[in-house]
Amino acid sequence: MSARQMKLGLFLWATGHHIAAWRHPDAHVTAGIDIEHYIKLTRTAEAAKFDMIFCEDAAGLREANINIARQTSRSIGFEPISLLSVLAAQTERIGLVSTASTSYNEPYGLARAFASLDNLSGGRAGWNLVTSASPIEAANFGSTGLRPHADRYERAREFATVITSLWHRKAAGHDGQSFSVRDPLDIPPSPQGAPVMVQAGASDDGKDLAARTADVVFSAAQTLEEAKAFYDDLKGRLAAYGRQPDDVKIMPGVAPTVAATKAEAQAKYDALQELIPDDVGVALLSSYLSISDLWRYPIDGPLPELPESEGMKSRQALVIEQARRDGLSIRDLARYFAGARGHWRVVGTADQIADELQARFEGGAADGFNVMPSWFPGELDAFATMVVPELQRRGLFRKDYEGRTLREHLGLKRPV
Amino acid sequence: MGSTMYLAVSLNIASAAGQAGLTFAEIAGFVRKVEAAGIDMVVISDSMDERSSSPFEATTLLAALATVTERIGLVASASTLAHQPYNLARRFASLDIISHGRIGWNATMRQNPREAANFSRPEGIADDDFRRRAEEFIGIVQGLWRGWDADALLFDKAAGRFHDPEKMHLLDHKGEFFSVRGPLNVARSPQDMPVLVMSGLAAADLDFGARVADVILVKGKSPTDAKAACDDLKRRVSPAGRTPDAVKVLMTVAATPELATNRLEDWFSAESCDGLNIALPADLSAFDDFTDRLLPALQRRGLVRSIHHGTTLREHLGLGAGGGQ
Secondary structure, rough: OHHHHHHHEEOOOHHHHHHOOHHHHOOOOOOOOOOHHHHHHHHHHHHHHOOEEEEEEOOOOOOOOHHHHHOOOOOOOOOOOHHHHHHHHOOOOEEEEEEEEOOOOOHHHHHHHHHHEEEEEOOOOOEEOOOOOHHHHHHHOOOOOOOOOOHHHHHHHHHHHHHHHOOOOOOOOOOOOEEEEEEEEEOOOOOOOOOOEEEEEOOHHHHHHHHOOOEEEEEEOOOOHHHHHHHHHHHHHHHHOOOOOOOOEEEEEEEEEEOOOOOHHHHHHHHHOOOOOHHHHHHHHHHOOOOOHHHHHHOOOOOOOOOOOOOHHHHHHHHHHHHHHHHHHHHHHHHHHHHOOOOEEEEEEEHHHHHHHHHHHHHOOOOEEEEEOOOOOHHHHHHHHHHHHHHOOOOOOOOOOOOHHHHHHOOOOOOO | OOOOOEEEEEEEHHHOOOOOOOOOHHHHHHHHHHOOOOEEEEEEOOOOOOOOOOOOHHHHHHHHHHHOOOOOOEEEEEOOOOOOOOHHHHHHHHHHHHOOOOEEEEEEEEEEEEHHHHHHHHOOHHHHHHHHHHHHHHHHHHHHHHEOOOEEEEEOOOOOEEEOHHHHHOOOOOOOOEEEEEEEOOOOOOEEEEEEEEEEOOHHHHHHHHOOOEEEEEEOOOOHHHHHHHHHHHHHHHHOOHHHHOEEEEEEEEEOOOOOHHHHHHHHHHHHHHHHEEEEEEEEHHHHHHHHHHHHHHOOOOOOOOOOOOOOHHHOOOOOOOOOO
């Protein structure tokens, strides 16, 4: 048995990560208004001994174009802090992590909410720090426009400093550029001391901030080489902040489609691909490329030259790189992207998927994975009943929880 | 007014004197107990007024309580200074779906200087500005709650139509303190709008409260005071285009050890308001005294209902679709 075991997160997303998931005949289409759906999925992940579930967030619609939005299930859902509070009361062991933006929150308020969640769950909470890059969100917070990338990260750095001081009971009183806070946090610490800090930014600013403050980093990479380059880069930045490589767990996203045979798995995936309307696929791709008029270009032609964006820099670069490398048309790219928004897709048997995960885990490209089922509940059930037992047989994943808190699951030190 | 009164219990978790702080299980046990006794709603305060011993922030606690109770209304305080209106509207709309329509937001109109100091406003906010800001904030939240029609979601897998865009409405609010485009990314809630509870009203807030609130909590010294305050509020409701019954006025009384059955009965018998909000310290012996001794005595005398009338908080309180139309 391998001494080192991989960490697994379950990335929850309403009907599933595939853009057409909600149209799958067996997908739970009312997910966005059904709390029982989330309780059930989280209990499935807990029974499979996942380290944590993870919720993304955006304070606004995902898509501004009404004709696109109406063809997706992404315009409505639960607000994640209330969702995780429910899951805290309805589960025992699994970690509970949610995104919350540094752009449209105040550190004292967010520190209170996550500290409360950490207490409600007995030390299982985590916060995924993001900056908001969407103009749709900005319009809900009185901003006349999106802040430039560097400004967002400046604010995020200050936010992270304040919130960790509050959680770690460091000296109170902060008077900075974006925030001022006078008092210590009025919520006592949980059994894990402070919620786990998660980050996903992959730009230079994002990686530096993660190296300084994150316990877990979610990333996106297509190839083992890309994943390894990111892994080495980020781990290499830790020493500058007095941290050890093992202090941060790097967990790339993976979107598995598993079945008894490779052909069956491919057929399952192809059936979902058939459900993507062209305009929805192109719109999703556009949003990650931060370009508004991609639909003007011939869908079977190449990706046009794009200016550098103030949006999600790292994801844009990843997509462009992939298009050029594989000679993909806009349609190809849109359809590929619709499966998992640029994350790594694996289609095959449990054995084949375990092989792929093992190769990245043992190849120094990942400490674990953030699993993104294409649709719920079916693909989660398939992963939990087929892939997880295979990983356990290989000694790559735990058979039971060793600890109580999320920090214990992840093998992280308790903050001092 | 009817012969029975609405009854709320207000729980100040932060006040647990001499205790290390209540656990979630203890709080859940208490709320289930008052639910079994037919209490219409429990109000969780979250004042950040003074150093607290509570391990829980109110809205997160409410979400957890929603899944371990079935009928009782659940109301949390949340400050207009500590939140952005879009975020707060989302949180409460989400809670209302989670609880199947049992949620209320207690919006206090009273400014708390400690909040300003911790929320990047070291200079504080002038009282008059605070009032106009709070009014604008509450209007935005109620507007966002109305952003999706009840039948907007189609779930039509075959035709690829998830929702009807005609039934989703932008708010497009541009005001003195906020601009919010909307719509909310949470569906219409089961109560259409979570119940808006207001408290801490000064004389200058009364007309606003009468226009938008579903429930107004008023501190009462005696049944006579209460009647005057209630009558005053009800007079202000009609000019706002609402029936007096659309706003329930609950008097807040503190359950001190000397608040015996007879004294509480004075309040009920005087019918000076729509009901009472009983403020209990977060002290387990006070809970037991209230649920095991006081409540059964009041129920025996027919002053308090012992069952819930409906499934949503609006139904418990005999409220319509919500204020501020």
